[in-house]
Amino acid sequence: MxxxxxxxxxxxxxxxxxxxxxxxxxxxxxxxxxxxxxxxxxxxxxDLQEGSWLQMEFQAEVVTVEPGIDINKLADTLGTELDTEVIPISADQVEVRKAFTREQLEPVFTKAGATIVTVNPGVSKDTAELVKRTLDEKVNSLGTKDARVNILTGLNGITRYVRVELAGVDMKTANEIVGQQGKFEIRVQTTGNQTEHVIFGDVITSVNVPTKDQQGMWGVGFTLSPEGADAFRQGAISSNAVNDPQNHELVMLLDNNTVYSAPLSAELASQLKAGPIRSLSASTGVGDEGLQEAENLEIHLRAGALPVDVTVAGSGSVxxxxxxxxxxxxxxxxxxxxxxxxxxxxxxxxxxxxxxxxxxxxxxxxxxxxxxxxxxxxxxxxxxxxxxxxxxxxxxxxxxxxxxxxxxxxxxxxxxxxxxxxxxxxxxxxxxxxxxxxxxxxxxxxxxxxxxxxxxxxxxxxxxxxxxxxxxxxxxxxxxxx
Missing domain, CATH: 1.20.1640.10 (Multidrug efflux transporter AcrB transmembrane domain)
Incomplete structure (x- = not known):
């Protein structure tokens, strides 16, 4: 050349x-x-590096009823009767955020004055998008950029499954972070072994990073909203925990599994008598296991719970x-x-x-x-x-x-x-x-x-x-x- x-x-x-x-x-x-x-x-x-995938099924139903009924009033009635959240989707559809069979739903809808046309497992488009945003936030908290969250929507517009792929994340961590709803709840002991609900995690406004106290116990601190702090104080007062803290345990649960359980401290009881307390902490244990539990709890508290429960329908790893x-x-x-x-x-x-x-x-x-x-x-x-x-x-x-x-x-x-x-x-x-x-x-x-x-x-x-x-x-x- x-x-x-x-x-x-x-x-x-x-x-x-x-x-x-x-x-x-x-x-x-x-x-x-x-x-x-x-x-x-x-x-x-x-496909090209170590990782895991989970395909999860929503525990919810989208029910279509015959038109001509007040859908908002129907949703309120069904929510009370079924003891779960029921969301209006359209003029003739509601989303029941719990798994039911058609046979279980028929008498309840009939009692509410509605006739069921179809019952489809899954959630609406808006709920599916909310789930995707929540899961995106959770997987981003893991520090991995090689993650995918895909909602699998049918031709009827109803989403039954969500698939999460996490490259570089082992199966155990994947299950703990995205394989469950992540619902946080605080309950207080009343009499005997009975407890009553105080607040859910949706009243948490900020979350601290996991820390270790002088005894080597790992924990996660968090802050309640003013409404949440009031509800927490009222729960402690109504259960008489502020007057007898040693016989009233404070129980914190994540997806109905206890992550913290201990008698209300005398100092906290005294403070609650005087007024609402916004800063609380949940202890998760000692050692590496306690740290891992604290990190998982932090992720769920930051991202919040999924609007509906999920079950793992399939999984795999590379x-x-x-x-x-x-x-x-x-x-x-x-x-x-x-x-x-x-x-x-x-x-x-x-x-x-x-x-x-x-x-x-x-x-x-x-x-x-x-x-x-x-x-x-x-x-x-x-x-x-x-x-x-x-x-x-x-x-x-x-x-x-x-x-x-x-x-x-x-x-x-x-x-x-x-x-x-x-x-x-x-x-x-x-x-x-x-x-x-x-x-x-x-x-x-x-x-x-x-x-x-x-x-x-x-x-x-x-x-x-x-x-x-x-x-x-x-x-x-x-x-x-x-």
Missing amino acids: NSDTLRKLYTDWRIVLMVALVILSIIAIGPHFEDGKFTTNLQYGL SATLGDYYKILCILAAIAALIVVGVVVYYRYREPSIVLPMVATNLAEIIILLGIARFVQQLDLASIAGIIAVMGTGIDQLVVITDEVLHEGRVPSSSVYLKRLSRALGIIVVSAGTVVFAMLPLALMDLSTLRGFAIITILGVLIGVLVTRPAYGKIIMAILSK
């Missing part, structure tokens, strides 16, 4: 842009050695060894695909000056794609499949450009070349637009596996159309015109 050809290459802004993006992408990917192992800044999904094995397979598949592409292109043109720029441009496209994906998308098996698909379609489009601009095996004059290049790029833009519109619905849907494939495919197509295809057209012109 002579100096004139090189000058044409490094002075063309399209080629400069492509090279600059490749360099920036390599910096973003950040290949380096850490603890004796080669690693990068790429985000890996559950070991670190299996994740590393999948990474190696993906790398080998990408290398094999690149080699096969190079062989096929060489067989077609029998000209290294065409094959090498084509393969190099294709490789540059993949590097740029990975550099962008490092910020927007985890790499799982579906995403890797998208990268390989982008590699194949990219070569197809480069072949279209090469065949269009070459005339009888030679590069035509500059004016004719640019016309043919414009025509080839026009064909590619139309093809790319078709792919983008085809992938767009999958990218916007909450189907985790297909969504990753669609996002990577769309990004690859856009990078090709905007950056690498125009650059390749100029590269092939500069090289072959010599």
Whole structure:
């Protein structure tokens, strides 16, 4: 390659842009050695590193009734009769936030003057979105960015399941954080072993980080709202705990499991006589186990409880060894695909000056794609499949450009070349637009596996159309015109 050809290459802004993006992408990917192992800044999904997934079923029912009834009055009546929260959804639908069979609901609805049309397990769209936001906050509290929360909604608009994927989190932690409702409650002992409800966790306004006292006991401090503090004081007074604290235990529960139980302290009882107390603390135990319980409690108190109870309908995990094995397979598949592409292109043109720029441009496209994906998308098996698909379609489009601009095996004059290049790029833009519109619905849907494939495919197509295809057209012109 002579100096004139090189000058044409490094002075063309399209080629400069492509090279600059490749360099920036390599910096973003950040290949380096850490603890004796080669690693990068790429985000890996559950398929390619150790982690867990849980699919949970909502313990709730969406009930459709015959129209013509006051739905708000019906919800209030049902809430009292069923001893649970009932939310109006529409003029003829209510959400019962507890699991019931139709046989159990029929007599209650009939008594309330309503006729059931259908009973569907699950929750409404608004409740599902609230669950997603709460779970997002909980998994973010774990300090992991490789997490996905997907609500699985049926064609009837009712969400029955939610799926959570946590890369780098073991199954035990996943169950403790997202596999339960996270409902916090404070009760006070009345007589004998009987307790009565005082407050729920929704009156907590702030939460402290876990701390250890002088006895080595871990605990979590929290602050009540003014209304919560009043309710707590009234509960202590009505149960006579303020006058006889040693015989009245204060019980704190998380999902009906006791996390703290001890007699009301004499100091706290004295303070409650004088007025409301907003600052409280829940002790969780000593040692590493006490710390773990305190950290889990902190997460639930900060994020709040899910609006409905959930049960784990399915779960699974990927070991670190299996994740590393999948990474190696993906790398080998990408290398094999690149080699096969190079062989096929060489067989077609029998000209290294065409094959090498084509393969190099294709490789540059993949590097740029990975550099962008490092910020927007985890790499799982579906995403890797998208990268390989982008590699194949990219070569197809480069072949279209090469065949269009070459005339009888030679590069035509500059004016004719640019016309043919414009025509080839026009064909590619139309093809790319078709792919983008085809992938767009999958990218916007909450189907985790297909969504990753669609996002990577769309990004690859856009990078090709905007950056690498125009650059390749100029590269092939500069090289072959010599």
